Amino acid sequence: MQESATTIAIGPEQPSTRLLEKAIVGAGAKVGELADADALIWTGTPDAFPTELPAAVRWVQLPAAGIEDFFDAGVFAAHPDVLFTSAAGAFAHSVAEHALMLLLAGVRYLPEHLRATSWQQREFFPHVGSLRGKTVTILGAGGIGRALIPMLAPLGAHVIAVNRSGRPVTGAGIPAEVETVPAEQLSRVWSHTDHVVVAAPATAETRHLIGADELARLRPSSWVINVARGSLIDTDALVDALSRGVIGGAGLDVTDPEPLPDGHPLWTLPNAIITPHDSNPPQLRLAAFADHVGANVTRFVAGEPLLAIIEPERGY
16 A cells, blocks of 8 residues: 555644544544644644744644634734634534533523422423424524534424524535524524524624623523633623523523632522533543544545635634
8 A cells, every 4th residue: 555645743742642643544644743744733722832833734723613712822823824724513513412401401490400409399480491482593503503403403493593604504404494694684583582502603703792782682581502602692791681580591611701710690590500611521522523633634635625724814
């Protein structure tokens, strides 16, 4: 067998790179040193990223879907001629599953039951209900949104998918009746939204995408789920809305600030569910990233467009 002419480096070296090495070789390339490489699979933090790359390196694969820390560290500005890809979409199923769990827990009033220390049956829990016949608006119809829609469909929920372009969201398992709305028309969806899932990238434009005005336009039974970044929701406005019953509740895998400090009001609000940014747990993360790396290396070797290309001018 002829040895591949494409060399991929992995850095910085870690004990957990075996799966990545297997993915690279399986995709038709070889693993080598950075000095000899055509591309780099980066597994480290933004602050440890090399200030200089060999001239032959044309592509860098980053390990995360959210890459705002790499912007802050000046990684893209330092390497303007290198093509970067993120891991957007690689962890979509796990994160979508977590979002659905938070949403169902809220809609079925699970926090109340988890706090109970005795058998309680009530004729009526405020706002307890079902997703059947309800409208769930997904802010950010990328990989996570596309994975979540087929999970919601069997439950009888109607979905509004909000994306930048407004182009219809299609794909395996996505019903034809899914409504797609461009981000510039977001204001028109609130009045007929029952629940919201936030899955958009964190950029300057999406900061506080949901604030006091948006929360006020939702229903007293609405749950807001955030599996993207904490900055997309105005935390002070959310605490106020939860405290006054403006919305039914919030399920947050991400917060602003993060980590959420001890003593923060969100910890004690009965209608808030907080998980510590673990919708993509370590035991699932590496295998999913290796699959993503394998798919992109296959494309790189074949000269085909890569998945999850980062456009620095857009911020993601």
